[in-house]
Amino acid sequence: LSPEDAGSESPLTAALRRLQHRLLVATSALPVTPQGLYEQVRVLLVRAIREEVLQNGMYEVKKLLRLTPDPEHGRSYWVLTGGPIDFRRTAEPDPATRFVRTDGGIIHFHMALRECDARSIEVLAYGFEVYFPSRDPIAFVRFDLNFGGHGNDEAGLRSHLHPGNDDLQLPSPVLEPLEALLLVLYGCRPQREVARS
């Protein structure tokens, strides 16, 4: 910790704030439209089906993947969602209604997007989660990006990881949507499985 950390806030808060700033500026370019991002996400999910990472049929992708405009601000704000909300994490791993990994993990995600102009979009917030109804090998792993402003982003936790507990937050890189999706699709597995693959 540097001397400037010793101000009105705690050294940890100041250090996390600097960490968060560094994480936020390290992201690379996104597709230029929400529809472009939808297409990239769709292709990644279909490829995961081809590679037998997901149990779903290809035809289920568009049933579960939605791009919805803000009804009052049509082309400015959007929500991109994958699968239904699952706060209770008790759903049956049914590929007709959820994105289900071949190891039984259920994936769902959502992100809020802003179409800044005709040539750029911004991810305002996201949540990508894989959970296991059996709680084995872990109850869930979730990557969150809170929307900006005052709050825990000031504590350096705007982007964070929940390792199986909603009350535990660990600093996380700000991920591109495809990176976050890759992690919950192909990652978040016991090391013994990763080693075998």
Place this chain on the structure above:
Amino acid sequence: VSAGEAVITLDELAFRVVESADPNAWMVLVTDQQSVASSLHAEIERLRSPEEAPPVVETISSAGTLFQAVHAHPRGTLIVVGAVAFSVDDWRSLDANRTRLMRADMTVLILDDISAGRLENLAPNLASWVGGQVWRLVDDAAAPALSPSEIDQRLAALRAWAGRGDAEVIQLAETGQLPRDPEYAEWLTLLGRGDLLVS
């Protein structure tokens, strides 16, 4: 061949093509948009793995040029456009010499209603290779939105999770007191208040 019965979207068709493992598989895509060949090519490119050969689009004008295209591309996915202009003699020639059309992988013929009918009536043996793989292309929403009932379900789940109502969430956001969890970002956007995320 019975054109017009089964419908398919472009992405579903591409998936069927890349998943096909049968030798000399033939498929007919019935559409008035011959330009769909390039879209199908692009979609297959997105889905194929690096080990799989890239698809090829060949524009042909006669039976002779189709034979040449098949000879030049014995393997990999071949998308054939232009057969809508085939004459009666072209179709009969193809049928009589169909063994020269045998390939190792998938061939997709892009036809319109008239030429699909000619394939069925004038080249029945070639049509038997196609079998039931005749699809009519349909447009679908490139990026479908949540239905009203799906939105209602998500909002109900968010209300139960937060123990708050819509009006309270908007009021908290307007006064800068709303927690910044990403779930609230979705909530505000679905309520038509995405603008509060950046204010």
